Structure formats: C-alpha cells, structure tokens
Amino acid sequence: MDISKQTIEKHLSGNRRFDAFFTVVGLLSTFVGMITLAALLFDLASDGLGRISPQFFISFPSRFAAQAGILSAWVGTVLVMIVTALAAIPMGVGAGVYLEEYAPKNWLTGLIEINIANLAGVPSIVYGLMALGLFVYQFGFGQSVLSAGLTLALLILPIVIVATRESIRAVPLSMREAAYALGATKWQTTKDHVLPYSMGGILTGVIIALSRAIGETAPLITIGALTFIAFLPDPPIKGTFPFISFDWLWSPFSVMPIQMFNWVSRPQQEFHLNAAATGLILMGMTLLMNAVAIYFRYRFRKRIKW
Amino acid sequence: MKTSEADAGYLAAQAQVRSIPTNLTVQKIRERAIEFVMFLCAASSIAITCGIVWVLLAESWHFFRNVSLFDFLTDTQWTVLFENPRYGIMPLVTGTLVTSGIALLVALPLGTTIAIYLSEYANARVREILKPVLELLSAVPTVVFGYFALLFITPMLQNVLPDLPGFNMLSAGIVIGIMIIPYVSSLSEDAMKAVPVNIREGSYAMGATRFQTAVRVLIPSAFSGIASAYVLGFSRAVGETMVVAVAAGTQPNLTLNPMEGAATITAYIVQVSLGDLPHGSVAYQSIFAAGLTLMGMTLIFNIGGYLLRKRYREIY
Numbered sequence: 001m002d003i004s005k006q007t008i009e010k011h012l013s014g015n016r017r018f019d020a021f022f023t024v025v026g027l028l029s030t031f032v033g034m035i036t037l038a039a040l041l042f043d044l045a046s047d048g049l050g051r052i053s054p055q056f057f058i059s060f061p062s063r064f065a066a067q068a069g070i071l072s073a074w075v076g077t078v079l080v081m082i083v084t085a086l087a088a089i090p091m092g093v094g095a096g097v098y099l100e101e102y103a104p105k106n107w108l109t110g111l112i113e114i115n116i117a118n119l120a121g122v123p124s125i126v127y128g129l130m131a132l133g134l135f136v137y138q139f140g141f142g143q144s145v146l147s148a149g150l151t152l153a154l155l156i157l158p159i160v161i162v163a164t165r166e167s168i169r170a171v172p173l174s175m176r177e178a179a180y181a182l183g184a185t186k187w188q189t190t191k192d193h194v195l196p197y198s199m200g201g202i203l204t205g206v207i208i209a210l211s212r213a214i215g216e217t218a219p220l221i222t223i224g225a226l227t228f229i230a231f232l233p234d235p236p237i238k239g240t241f242p243f244i245s246f247d248w249l250w251s252p253f254s255v256m257p258i259q260m261f262n263w264v265s266r267p268q269q270e271f272h273l274n275a276a277a278t279g280l281i282l283m284g285m286t287l288l289m290n291a292v293a294i295y296f297r298y299r300f301r302k303r304i305k306w
Numbered sequence: 307m308k309t310s311e312a313d314a315g316y317l318a319a320q321a322q323v324r325s326i327p328t329n330l331t332v333q334k335i336r337e338r339a340i341e342f343v344m345f346l347c348a349a350s351s352i353a354i355t356c357g358i359v360w361v362l363l364a365e366s367w368h369f370f371r372n373v374s375l376f377d378f379l380t381d382t383q384w385t386v387l388f389e390n391p392r393y394g395i396m397p398l399v400t401g402t403l404v405t406s407g408i409a410l411l412v413a414l415p416l417g418t419t420i421a422i423y424l425s426e427y428a429n430a431r432v433r434e435i436l437k438p439v440l441e442l443l444s445a446v447p448t449v450v451f452g453y454f455a456l457l458f459i460t461p462m463l464q465n466v467l468p469d470l471p472g473f474n475m476l477s478a479g480i481v482i483g484i485m486i487i488p489y490v491s492s493l494s495e496d497a498m499k500a501v502p503v504n505i506r507e508g509s510y511a512m513g514a515t516r517f518q519t520a521v522r523v524l525i526p527s528a529f530s531g532i533a534s535a536y537v538l539g540f541s542r543a544v545g546e547t548m549v550v551a552v553a554a555g556t557q558p559n560l561t562l563n564p565m566e567g568a569a570t571i572t573a574y575i576v577q578v579s580l581g582d583l584p585h586g587s588v589a590y591q592s593i594f595a596a597g598l599t600l601m602g603m604t605l606i607f608n609i610g611g612y613l614l615r616k617r618y619r620e621i622y
Contacts, residue, residue, distance in 0.1 A: 015515045019427075022517050026423025029416045030436050033443050036484050040450065043458045094347030102341050103348070116351050121538060123545020123604070125572050126358060128579075129597040133361030137585060154354050161351070185333060187340050208445070215447025218547035218572065222579045222593075257449040257548075264453050264552055272457060279450045290445050294438055 044283060048276030056277060060230040061259065065270030070278055072229045073259035076145070077214060079233060079248055080255055083149020084156065084213050089206055092157050096164025096202075101190050120158040127155045128222030136223055143224035145233060146249040151219050156209035163205020167198035200300025204293045211289035215282060217257040227262040229254045256282055362601060365594030372588050378595070384558040384574070386592045387581075393592065395599055397558040401568035402603070405479040405550055406543035408564055412483025413539050417490025418532070422520045424491070425498040437492070444488045452552030455481040460553065473555030473567030481553070482546050490539040497531020498524045530615040537611035541604045547572035571600045 059069025095116075103109040131151035141147040171194050179189040195202075233251030256278055263275035370378070373393040381394025420440070424433050459477040464470045501524050509519040525532065555567030556577045569577070575593045583590045 015518075019516050023423070023427050026419055026427055029419040029423065030440060032416055033420075033440050033484060033487050036454075037439070037443060037446070039458065040446065040454050043454060044450070047457075091347045091350060094344040095351065098341070098344035098348040102344060112348050112351060115355050119351060119354060121541045121604070121608070122358065123541070123547070123572070123600060125545060125547045125575055126362070126597055126601060129575070129594055130354075130358045130361045132579075133365055133594070134357050157351065157354070161348075185337055187337050211445055215445075215449070217447070217449045218551075218576060221576050224579065227580065257447050260453070261449050261548065261552065264449070264456065272453075275453055279447075279453055282447050283450060286445050286447060287442065290438075290442060 041280075041283065044276045044280040047273055048278070048280045051273050051277035052280065061228055061262075065268065065274055068263075068271075068274055070256060070259055070281070072232060073254050073256045073278070074281075075232055076225075076229075076253040077255045079145045079251075080148045080152065080220075080253065081210060081214060083146060083249070084152040085206075085210060087150055087153035088156050088160055088209065088213075091153070092160025092206075092209075093164050093202060095157075096161045096168060097190060097195070099161070100165050100168040101186070101194065116158050116161055120162070124155055124216055125218040125222060127151055128219030130154075131219065131223045142250060143226075143252055144250045145253045147223050148220050148225060148253060148255070151223055152213040152216055155216065155219060156213050159209040159212065160202075160205055163209070164198070164202050167201020167205070168194055170201065171197045200296055204297045204300075207289050207293040207296070211286045211293075214289075215257055215286055217255075217261055220255055220258060221261070225258050226252050226254050227258055358601075362594055362598045365591050366598045368586075369588065369591035369595040372591070373595075382560050384569075386589050387578070391588070395571075395596070397560040398569060398571045398574055398596060399599065399603070400560055400562060401475065401550075401554070401558070402544055402570040402572070402600075404562055404564050404568065405475045405482060405546075405554060405570055406540060408476060408479025409482035409486060409543040409546075410536075410540060412480055413486045413490050413543070414536060416483075417487045417535070417539065418494055418525075420487065420491040421494035421498060421532075421535075422517075422524075425495045426516050426520050426524070440488050440491065443485060446485070448485070448546065448548040449552065451481050451485055452478075452549045455549055455553035467565065470565055471567055473553065473557075474565055475550075475554045475568055476564040478550045478552075478554040479564060482543050482549050485546070485549070486539045486542045489542055490535050493535030493538060494528070494532045497528035497535065500531065501527045526618075529618045533611050533615050533618075537608055540607050544600065544604055544607075545572065547576055551576045571596045 056069045057074065058071050059067060060071050061073075062068040099109065099113065103112075128151060131147060131154070135141045135147040135150055136143055141150075175193050175197065176189050179193050184192070229252065233253065234247035260275045260278040260282065263271040263278065266272075378393050378395055380396075381392050382396055383392040383394050384397045385392045424436065428436065455477045456472075459481055460470065460472060460474065463474075463477055470476070498520070505523060505527060506519060509523040514522070550570045551573040554570065554573060556569045556573055557567060558574065559566055559568035561568060575596055578589060578593050
C-alpha cells in the first residue's frame with residue numbers, strides 16, 4: 001500500500017475542514033434557539049406594544065378588546081406569588097439544609113433524594129390534578145388564591161431544594177470546623193456561617209423558581225382559576241380594626257398567563273393584540289428575574305474566594 | 307469598695323458557669339427541634355408524591371367503576387363531554403405521541419449538536435455567553451410559546467403547506483421541540499464534560515479529530531447521562547400543556563398525521579377544567595384517568611431509559 005505524504009495531508013486537511021464545518025453547525029444550532037427567542041420577542045412587541053398603556057394595567061377584562069385590561073390578572077399573580085414564596089422558600093431551604101447538613105446516610109435519606117429528583121420530572125399539570133383533589137376538595141381550600149399559591153409552591157419546591165443544596169455544598173468544610181472548634185452548635189454553625197455564605201446561590205435559585213411559577217398556567221387552570229374576573233380580592237389592609245385581613249386567601253382569582261390564554265383562544269384579532277401585550281409583560285418579568293438571578297450568581301461568585 | 311466590686315463580678319461569673327448545664331439542655335432540645343422541623347420539610351417531598359399517587363389512583367378508581375378498562379384502552383373515540391359518551395383514550399394518546407415525537411425530532415439532534423459544540427468546540431468565553439441565553443428558552447412561559455406557535459409558526463408553515471389547518475400538531479410539536487432544547491443540551495453537555503480527560507486525550511493521541519472523538523468516544527462514554535437527558539426531554543414534551551392547548555386544538559382525533567389538529571391528554575385536562583364540571587361526575591373523574599395515563603406514559607419511558615442506562619453504563 002502506498003501512503004504518500006500527500007494523501008496523509010489531504011486526509012488531515014479534510015478532517016480539519018470537517019471540524020471547522022461542525023463548528024459552524026454547532027453555532028447555527030445554538031442560534032436556532034436564540035433566533036426563536038428573538039422572533040418571539042419581536043412578534044409579541046410588534047403586536048402588543050401598542051396596547052400597553054397605564055389604562056391596560058388598571059382595567060378589568062372586558063367584552064370589548066380595546067377596553068380590556070389586566071388589573072385582576074396582575075393582582076392575582078402578585079397575591080399567588082406571595083403565598084408561593086412564603087410556602088416554598090422556608091420549606092425548600094429547610095429541606096435543602098437538612099439533606100446537606102443533618103441527614104444521616106440511610107435508606108430514608110436516599111428515598112427522599114430519589115423522590116425529589118423524580119418530582120422535578122413530574123408534568124406540571126399533574127400537580128394541578130393533585131391540588132384539585134387534595135387542596136380544593138379534600139382540604140376544602142376551594143378554588144382560591146391559597147390553593148393556587150400552595151400548588152405552585154409544591155411545583156417549584158424541587159428547584160429551591162436543589163439550588164439550596166448546591167450552594168451549601170460549595171461552602172468548604174473548614175468553615176464549619178472553625179465554627180465547631182469555637183463551641184458553636186450545629187444550628188449556630190448553619191445559621192451564622194453556612195447559610196450566609198450560600199445565600200447568593202439560594203437567592204438565585206429562589207428567583208429562578210419564582211420566575212417559573214409566574215409563567216405556570218396549566219396547574220392553575222386545573223384547580224379552577226377563573227378566566228374572566230371583574231373584581232379584586234378583598235384588600236389585605238383595612239381601615240378598621242384589626243387592620244389586617246386574610247380574606248384574600250380565599251378569594252377566586254385569575255393570573256396573567258391565564259388571562260393571556262383566554263385572549264389567545266378567542267378568534268377575534270383584537271383580543272390577540274391584548275394577548276400579545278400580556279405576553280410581552282410576562283416575558284419582561286421573567287427575563288428581568290432571570291437577569292437578576294444571573295447577576296446575583298455572578299456577583300456572589302466573584303465576591304467569595306475560598 | 308474595689309474588692310466588693312471584684313467579688314460581685316466573680317460571683318456573677320460563677321453563677322453563669324453554674325447555669326451552663328441547664329443552658330446546654332435547653333440548647334440540645336432546641337437543636338433537636340430545629341433538626342426535626344427541617345426533617346419534616348425534607349420529608350414533605352415524599353408526602354407530595356404520595357398525594358399525587360393517591361389522588362390519581364383514587365379518582366381513577368371511581369372512573370373505572372363506571373367505565374370498563376377494556377373500553378378505555380380499545381375504544382377509538384373520546385367523547386366524554388357529548389350526549390352518548392365514549393371513553394377510548396387512544397385518540398388522546400396518539401395526539402400526545404405525535405406532538406412529542408415531532409418535538410423530539412427537533413430537540414434531540416439540535417440539543418445533542420449543541421452539547422457537543424459547547425463541551426468540545428466552544429471556548430470558555432463563548433460558552434459563558436451562550437449557555438445562559440439558551441437557558442432563557444426554558445424560562446419563557448409556555449403560554450407565550452403557545453401564542454408563538456399559533457400566530458407565528460403556523461402562518462409561516464402555511465406559506466409552505468397551504469393545506470395546513472389553523473390548529474395543527476406540527477407547529478405545536480416544533481415549538482415544544484425548541485422549548486426543550488435547553489433540557490437536552492445542558493444535561494448532555496454535563497454528561498460529556500464528566501468523561502475523564504485521559505479518555506479524551508487517548509482519542510486525540512490516536513489522531514482522532516474533535517468530531518471523531520465526540521461521536522465515537524464521548525457519546526458512548528457519556529451514554530448514560532445523555533439517555534437521561536433524552537428521557538427528561540420526552541417527559542417535558544409529553545407533559546407540555548399550554549402550547550398544545552393553544553396551537554393543536556381541543557378536538558380528540560385518532561390520527562398520526564401531524565398536519566391535522568388533535569387534542570393531547572394535557573389539552574383535554576385543560577379543556578375540561580375550563581368548564582364548570584360538577585365534582586364527582588364521570589367527566590370530572592376522567593381527567594384523573596387521563597392524568598394517570600400521562601404519568602404511566604412517562605413512567606414507562608423512564609423505566610425504559612433506566613434499563614438502557616443500566617445496559618450501557620460505563621464506569622470509570
């Protein structure tokens with residue numbers, strides 16, 4: 001067989017060319033995602049930007065597209081998110097701290113870990129079905145802000161737990177040993193040393209989790225969120241004694257993605273513009289939250305040097 | 307005067323030392339209590355799983371007292387909300403499989419290519435920029451993707467395929483595919499990154515190119531991780547709700563043709579939930595049976611992925 005220098009070089013340059021070609025293919029593939037994102041934003045903006053005005057935020061939905069607004073939807077989103085955050089953050093951080101700092105290595109811990117991994121893969125609508133059966137009917141919370149907030153809290157719990165565990169794991173053992181050496185108890189060590197150092201990572205995870213929850217639609221439709229609602233929940237602060245009221249927890253509700261879904265499912269073009277405007281606001285909120293999360297991650301990573 | 311002050315300080319210190327044992331007991335109890343509360347937080351995840359399984363099974367059990375399992379699996383029509391209801395889950399299952407199939411056709415090649423590119427070709431700087439941007443794709447609310455599929459992708463496809471109806475599984479599937487790219491690519495990339503450097507170096511030392519190394523060495527070595535990425539992508543596609551509810555229509559349709567509209571399992575659940583069904587009716591129970599089917603499908607796929615992983619697992 002005759003292997004001349006020339007054939008080898010030809011082969012090599014062919015290989016090199018193929019590698020260069022694949023670099024382009026790889027870049028183009030990532031661009032598919034980015035172009036989609038850009039097209040999505042552009043599409044929403046070109047349709048919906050004209051509808052966004054102060055009036056849009058302070059009007060209730062209406063039969064007339066031009067008068068309709070998202071007041072009840074954004075108030076609903078804010079209230080549901082408050083419940084979600086109050087439920088998911090303590091539970092998620094608590095579970096994460098337990099699994100990293102306290103949990104003994106036994107079958108129960110293993111079971112909990114596998115279970116959390118599996119929960120992250122459960123379709124969100126199944127959480128909605130569970131909440132419909134359990135929260136709405138079994139516990140009698142009804143089709144309320146409370147049910148909705150708890151449903152979304154359960155949905156994002158795995159994200160919070162995983163983020164907490166990862167950032168706690170990044171705290172070096174020497175920090176804990178130093179605290180123990182000074183006589184601190186396990187909880188004191190965790191509270192005063194481990195948690196402050198992992199706060200950046202936890203905060204990032206929480207923000208990303210909440211940004212997921214804001215966009216969730218399916219589970220809330222399943223538990224019976226309203227698609228057309230022309231009143232606001234009872235205000236939490238009252239002018240008369242005892243000044244604070246929790247009646248809003250039991251109020252029926254709608255949220256922004258559901259309002260958008262309602263508008264996009266209508267045949268009339270004018271409602272599609274409203275849907276685009278709502279979508280644009282939703283996108284703005286989630287992108288902003290993600291940007292904040294990325295910034296936090298970057299800042300905390302930079303500040304702490306072990 | 308001075309001595310009595312010193313005495314007082316000494317006595318106070320002594321009192322403090324004496325009280326340490328009781329403080330310790332209190333502290334121990336507090337530590338235990340805190341640990342227990344945090345254990346409850348962690349254990350609540352198991353309660354969630356039990357809740358899901360229990361609700362799905364209990365309501366489905368009521369459903370199957372009214373509808374025979376045989377009809378459920380073999381009937382070709384799903385007309386629960388009509389006068390003479392028929393309960394064949396097949397049309398919903400085909401709708402789900404067609405949309406997820408298209409999604410996987412989009413997401414697996416693109417996701418794998420991106421993973422190879424990011425882990426083997428791109429330098430650290432490019433990776434730092436591309437990864438977060440890609441991950442934004444999974445942060446977009448799904449209902450927004452639904453809007454995009456119905457009012458952007460479908461009209462675009464209609465330019466090429468004039469017969470395409472307004473509601474079709476093709477555009478929904480494509481959009482879901484793009485949506486799950488980050489799940490596939492980032493998990494696959496992690497798996498490829500985890501392959502030890504010496505294996506990679508061995509391949510390069512034999513004269514292999516980057517692409518040859520990636521395809522013939524890294525992918526087989528990282529197969530178990532890549533398979534999990536694919537399984538997760540499938541689970542996401544099957545469970546995706548809003549895109550199909552908006553863009554694929556709500557008409558159950560026993561077809562494998564992606565150019566038609568068809569309801570998926572998830573779209574059916576949404577459709578029923580939007581109405582006001584009385585608690586306890588057969589139609590109400592049917593959404594739990596549909597949900598159970600959905601869970602069953604993801605479970606089967608996960609078990610398949612697990613067996614595949616076990617078979618081809620590489621341990622270093």
